[in-house]
Amino acid sequence: MRLLWKDADVCKEWLDAGEKKGKKVLLSRDPEGQLYLTQTEMRAVAEIVVHLHFNSQLASDMICALAEIVSDRQLQAEHYDRKTKQTRIGIMQIAPENAEWLVRPFVNIYFGAAYLKWLSYCDGKERTEEFVIRAYKGGIKKATHKSTADFFHRYLSIKQSLLPRREEEISDALHTARPISVTSGSGEGWTYWDSRVSSEDMEELWRHPDVLKEWTRSGERRGRVRFSHDSEKRPYLSRVEVKAVAELIISRYFSKRGIKLTALAALAEVCSMRFVNGVRALQD
Incomplete structure (x- = not known):
C-alpha cells in the first residue's frame, strides 16, 4: 500500500475518489457488483511486482494487457475450460492447483508474472513475445496452434492501447529503470x-x-x-x-x-x- 500511494497516478485517482492515506481503500465495482482494479491500479501493481520479484526483466505492459484480456482486471474472475476441464481464477487467470490466495492482486499477478518469466525461457530456449503470450493462453503445445492466434492479436491491440508511462514517473515510484522486454538480453x-x-x-x-x-x-x-x-x-x-x-x-x-x-x-x-x-x- 505504501508503494501504491507513492505512485503519482494511483495517488491522484484515490484522492479524487475520496480515499485517504492510512484508511482502508475501497476496491472498484462494475455495474454487476464485481470487484476489479482500475487500469491505473493494475499498471501500478504490475510495475511493483515486476520490480520487487523479477528485477525489472519483464515488461509490465505485457502483464497489464494479459489481465485486460483474460479477466477484465476482475479480482474474482472465474473461467472454466470445457476442453481441458480446468478452472482458472483471479486477475491473471491462474489454475487453483498452481497457487493459493488468488483473489489477492499482488499474489495473483506475481504468479502470472512468474509463469510468463518461465515461459520466456522454457526448454532452455529464449522465446519470442508471441510464443510466450500464446503459450500463456493454451500451453506450450498450443503456442503455435491456430487456436491461440486470435488471443495474441487481441493482446497486441490492448498492449498498444495502454498509455505509456513516463520513465521518470516509474523511477520516482520504484527507484528502478524502465522494465525491458522478456525477449531482450543474451540469456x-x-x-x-x-x-x-x-x-x-x-x-x-x-x-x-x-x-x-x-x-x-x-x-x-x-x-x-x-x-x-x-x-x-x-x-x-x-x-x-x-x-x-x-x-x-x-x-x-x-x-x-x-x-x-x-x-x-x-x-x-x-x-x-x-x-x-x-x-x-x-x-x-
Whole structure:
C-alpha cells in the first residue's frame, strides 16, 4: 500500500475518489457488483511486482494487457475450460492447483508474472513475445496452434492501447529503470542469481551465514553470484540455498501459518529437484 500511494497516478485517482492515506481503500465495482482494479491500479501493481520479484526483466505492459484480456482486471474472475476441464481464477487467470490466495492482486499477478518469466525461457530456449503470450493462453503445445492466434492479436491491440508511462514517473515510484522486454538480453540472466532476484533479497541471502559460507567458498562475488548447473547445464539451487530462501519466504509471509521450513524445502526437492525452471522443462 505504501508503494501504491507513492505512485503519482494511483495517488491522484484515490484522492479524487475520496480515499485517504492510512484508511482502508475501497476496491472498484462494475455495474454487476464485481470487484476489479482500475487500469491505473493494475499498471501500478504490475510495475511493483515486476520490480520487487523479477528485477525489472519483464515488461509490465505485457502483464497489464494479459489481465485486460483474460479477466477484465476482475479480482474474482472465474473461467472454466470445457476442453481441458480446468478452472482458472483471479486477475491473471491462474489454475487453483498452481497457487493459493488468488483473489489477492499482488499474489495473483506475481504468479502470472512468474509463469510468463518461465515461459520466456522454457526448454532452455529464449522465446519470442508471441510464443510466450500464446503459450500463456493454451500451453506450450498450443503456442503455435491456430487456436491461440486470435488471443495474441487481441493482446497486441490492448498492449498498444495502454498509455505509456513516463520513465521518470516509474523511477520516482520504484527507484528502478524502465522494465525491458522478456525477449531482450543474451540469456546471461539465467546464469546469475542477481538477474533473477531483487537486490533486497540478495542482501538477505548474503547475510545468511550458511549461504555466505557456501558462496565465499565457491568464489562468488556480490552482483555476480552464479547458479549451480548440472551436467546438462540446467540451473538449480543447492540445498543450502533452498533452505535459506524457504526461511526468508516463511519469515516474511507465513510466520503465523505454521508452515515448516523442512516441509517447504522437501517439497522443492520432490516437486522440482531444486531446478530453477522446475521439472516440467525437463519433461516437455
